[in-house]
């Protein structure tokens with residue numbers, strides 16, 4: 001059972017469609033106004049204090065980075081731990097309309113040490129045809145020494161309060177764990193770019209009856225992207241890319257609605273953080289785009305290698321170029337930049353191409369959740385058009 005989540009306006013596992021009124025999509029809680037929202041921060045256990053974290057401050061972003069580097073998400077065997085860079089955090093946490101006090105920390109009163117964290121950024125999300133103003137929640141983290149003390153529910157209630165104070169009543173979030181109640185479940189897939197290293201660190205294994213030499217040959221890619229007209233995204237492209245991406249995302253049941261400002265923020269290349277390329281045809285029209293973000297993982301307790309460099313598929317639109325060819329170019333670009341592996345979910349139309357591109361199934365899944373929003377029907381992974389960082 002879920003002592004905390006049972007008290008929250010989220011779909012519960014025993015919710016059935018036969019219950020009166022549960023057949024329609026919409027808010028779960030009775031409507032509220034900002035005036036109804038509690039003015040005082042929630043109480044933390046004795047000797048802890050709330051602390052809004054300014055990630056533009058070099059010392060603060062370093063503290064956040066250290067907390068996450070040592071305590072954030074691991075795989076089920078604790079071999080790898082996400083290692084978001086400081087530049088990545090600054091990018092992810094400051095999109096258009098970001099609220100400084102939605103970057104929320106908990107510190108030890110006496111020492112000032114940062115021991116817990118949660119963040120929100122504003123987003124407009126379309127869910128089964130309805131446009132909803134939301135917050136995307138991410139980077140929930142409690143220091144390993146303070147686990148299982150019910151700190152996470154306090155963080156969640158406090159960020160909810162701060163978000164509600166801005167008149168936002170819904171949230172979207174993803175997690176590896178099962179909570180009440182996923183709107184969809186996606187599967188991670190992995191494409192080896194540097195198979196020798198992946199095998200050496202235990203990320204992958206040599207397949208039965210395969211030698212290392214045959215494995216290297218299997219995963220070998222061309223040195224350069226193959227699609228004519230492929231080039232990095234520039235600021236001038238943003239109106240066209242917004243149009244291209246919006247039209248594509250409109251075909252999904254759960255997808256963001258991006259303004260031009262958001263496209264500029266989330267897709268303009270940032271070295272070591274986000275890479276976006278577009279395909280320009282002979283008439284100067286943009287026909288396709290691909291993007292991936294860089295999220296390394298610390299290799300826990302490996303003497304030879306400290307980090308695994310992973311690229312994660314972000315937003316990709318294949319209109320004139322076949323998706324498989326466009327994604328091959330994404331793999332080539334990621335390999336050229338030194339990534340060891342390319343990760344993707346089976347969302348979008350990816351299930352059609354992952355096998356052919358030599359992706360293998362991962363041991364991790366990702367659940368998609370909505371807060372205070374009921375969906376009458378669970379979605380299939382192929383109906384998801386939303387990527388959270």
Ligand code: NHW
Pocket residue numbers: 001002003004005006071072073074135137138139140141142143146147148149150151152153156159160163164168169170171173174175176177179371372
């Ligand atoms: S998912 C990544 C979450 N972070 C990690 O996995 C890092 C490593 N783990 C930790 O730091 C991406 C801790 O284990 C955490 C839990 C902090 C996860 N989401 O403090 P207690 C996100 O960031 C529930 C939500 O004793 P702890 C998305 C758990 O089921 N709830 O545990 C975040 C239990 O509740 P229950 C989670 O291990 C979305 C309660 O926490 C959870 O010391 C947040 C136990 O708390 C998770 N990933 O700390 C929700 N993991 O009902 C946003 C565990 O079972 C909602 N729990 O008793 C929307 C808010 C905004 C609304 C605005 C309108």
Ligand code: EN5
Pocket residue numbers: 073074075076077078079138174175176188189190191192202203204205359360361362363364365366388389
């Ligand atoms: C909020 N934005 O489990 C999201 N990763 O498969 C937070 N497995 O990397 C929630 N266990 O399968 C994130 N190698 C939830 C995910 C948490 C991290 C996680 C999984 C996803 C992962 C790897 C390593 C497994 C190590 C042992 C994995 C196999 C790859 C292989 C490549 C070659 C072809 C066959 C498959």
